[in-house]
Amino acid sequence: MRSEMNVKSLAVPGFFADVHALWAVVRREWTIFVRYPSWIIALFIWPVIFPMGYILTARALSGVDGSGLTTFQNTTGLNEYVGYIAVGTMIWMWQNIVLWNVGGSLRNEQMRGTLESNWLSPAWRFSYMLGSSIPQLVSMLMLMVVAALEYVFFFGVKFDGNLWLSLLVILAAIPSVYGLGFAFASVVITMKEANAFVFLVRGIVMIFCGITYPLAILPDWMQTVSQWLPQTYIIHAMRAATLSTEGFSGIASDLKMLVLFGIFWLAIGYLLFSLMERRARQTGAIGQY
């Protein structure tokens, strides 16, 4: 029997090797994303179509002469009801897409049959989650830019706020939005089903976070619930950053809450991922469809 003198591993493990692996996941995800051309439709059409129903309803309720808008202005302090709805629905779409894409990322890999072959490698396993989120975030930022331009040109929305503050809100929102996505991914791979969970979470966000109406119109108990949802703060801060001229003071308290929620949801996401990974090794759930 021959010895294995010729077999010398080419692997050089270490921190940079793991960073390189993470970058490879990002590149892979992006390459596959752009090879399915249907994303172009989502990018241009969905941001206009989705808020349209709410905008037209608001227009109908405000009366032909727009006299009903005074009540809206009194409640929200904003004139721009189209922008108000557009920002709310955009944040809702962001969370919805993250739930589907990031939340479904491991499940999609499992159904493709590639999850096990990734799991066989010595790369840091959380990098599959992180890596698949980054292209998703980039595509979402593109969607936000396109949506903002469409709102300006098609609906005549005036974004009087500050671009840099808007970016700051997005940055502060990322840990909460994606932490929830990571937690979701681990639940979905264990339960083998995403639809019911996505419908539940996005329904809660839609009702409790005020995507098209001010929270003041909700009963007290619903307002209390909404205080526990990070999307409430994201929507409020984003409206303040894009539509009002209040400046940093208008978003400061929301940012603080988003940092706290971000730490919480990232920790929950990582914890559930670790539990799922451990459970999968015991039950073989990774290889089951």
Next chain:
Amino acid sequence: MSDIAIEASQLVKKFPARPGTGDKKTEGESSPAPKRGLWPFRKKEPKTMFTAVNGVDLQIQRGEIFGLLGPNGAGKSTTIRMLCTLLEPTSGTAHVNGFDVVRQANDVRRSLGTVLAGERSIYWKLTGRENLEYFAALYHIPQAVAKKRVDELIERMELKDRANELVEKYSTGMRQRVAISKALLARPPILLLDEPTLGLDPQAARNLRELIAQLKQEGHTILLTTHYMEEADQLSDRIGIIDTGKVIALDTPEGLKRRIDQKEVIRLEVTGWHEDLGDKLKSITGIENLMSHQQGEADLWEVNMQAHNSRAALPRIVEHISGNGTRLVNMNIVKPSLEDVFIHLTGKALRD
């Protein structure tokens, strides 16, 4: 460094049996007593366990090709999955390249190149080259080294002309070559190949077997699972026969065949075969392990049986077969194959 590449001791894997799937409890399996769940009015059903691997012991030498041969559902893939760290053993221990599969899982992964059964282990929306570059990064191969290694493997696997095409356009054989290249990327000392020729056409399967033999020459240790006896016979230095989660025999192919050397295998081809005839032939003194199966859609049956003295048994066999619409088309006395060894050990054919 130890001469043992893979070592498993009393390896056991149990799964909760899923209702309605036909999962069977292994003999001696105990179920916990019924418990009440959190909901006070609902009795929690006792969890029945299905034992997929039941106390496997293995010692695979460095540089060896070790074949794990057994029918579907025997526990081959579960054993491989435990060795490559996808599954944790319920009990027992296993070491790969000296590393414990549970406590040193990442060191085990670094020591292994694994090809799992099925062709969907690579990305169909990436090209062959992109797949290999991606997995090279996951296996921590520095970028410059990876580029050369990917080129080398593409050349070796004869994928050069189509390396930049999407994998979805590849044939099954080409996809399998990409999957094997993926396993070889980091030049790991040990390769686990789970049913590597499954679904390949005969030429592609032959090429792959040649490649496996070359990899052994290059010094790789290879654990190969298969339910093709010829493949195990041709490639393996030693073979473990696995059935219902247990290794029931372990030896060189020749050693295994010697176990039934004193027997001969009588192979008949007949038309108009019926089960009663099988019972009659089994009643002939010295005839054992009779197996029959239809060949294709025509009324042609292959009947194999083991005999201590074929000369004495043949006249009675011919006497039983002739008549009543049954016709003997062909008859041979052949040397025992690994399949015959398997039949001898388990009383059933590999394809069952």
